[in-house]
Amino acid sequence: MKKFSALILSLVLLLTLCACSKKGDDLSSSDTDLTSSAVSDSTAFVKPTDYAVVLSMKINPHFNIYLDSGNYVVGLESLNEDAETVKKSTKASVADINSVMKSILTAAKDTGFLKENIEIDLEITELNNTELNEADILKEAATAVESAASGLGITVSVNTHK
DSSP, X not given: OHHHHHHHHHHHHXXXXXXXXXXXXXXXXXXXXXXXXXXXXXXXXXXXXXXXXEEEEESSSEEEEEEOTTSBEEEEEEOSHHHHHHHHHOSOSSSXXXXXXXXXXXXXXXXXXXXXXXXXXXXXXXXXXXXXXXXXXXXXXXXXXXXXXXXXXXXXXXXXXX
16 A cells, blocks of 8 residues: 555656646746847837937838937937848947938948839928928938938939928
8 A cells, every 4th residue: 555655646746747847848938038028128219308300211111310409310210120120230320410321321221221213201200399490401311311322322312201
């Protein structure tokens, strides 16, 4: 009887350990998922508080470019997956508008999104400083895009929208 009880007890213990081990595997993979999501959440865009203008730039990658009142870029927001791919390759996302446009277009070319004769749309989607002139901001941004594209040896068509 003692041998039979010991055998049953051993079997129960073995099953318990197998169940705990399996449950532990599930938890560790779940923990990995939680960690991955926490890492990706920590890289989420944080909207700047000190911006005067939001300029939308659409190639195929689509960005919101946050500018201060002097047209200095204070934030670069990726609005789609392609933009996130390009943004990861940019060298400057907070700098003067010329440097940022050059960096975006260079990365877009390197990742295959910027091609010859492509259309680039620029639009002001938010204006927090009413003293600024939308037409002047768009003109400076368009000039920065055209200059950057020219430096890359690519002809682009820039469309501006108010």
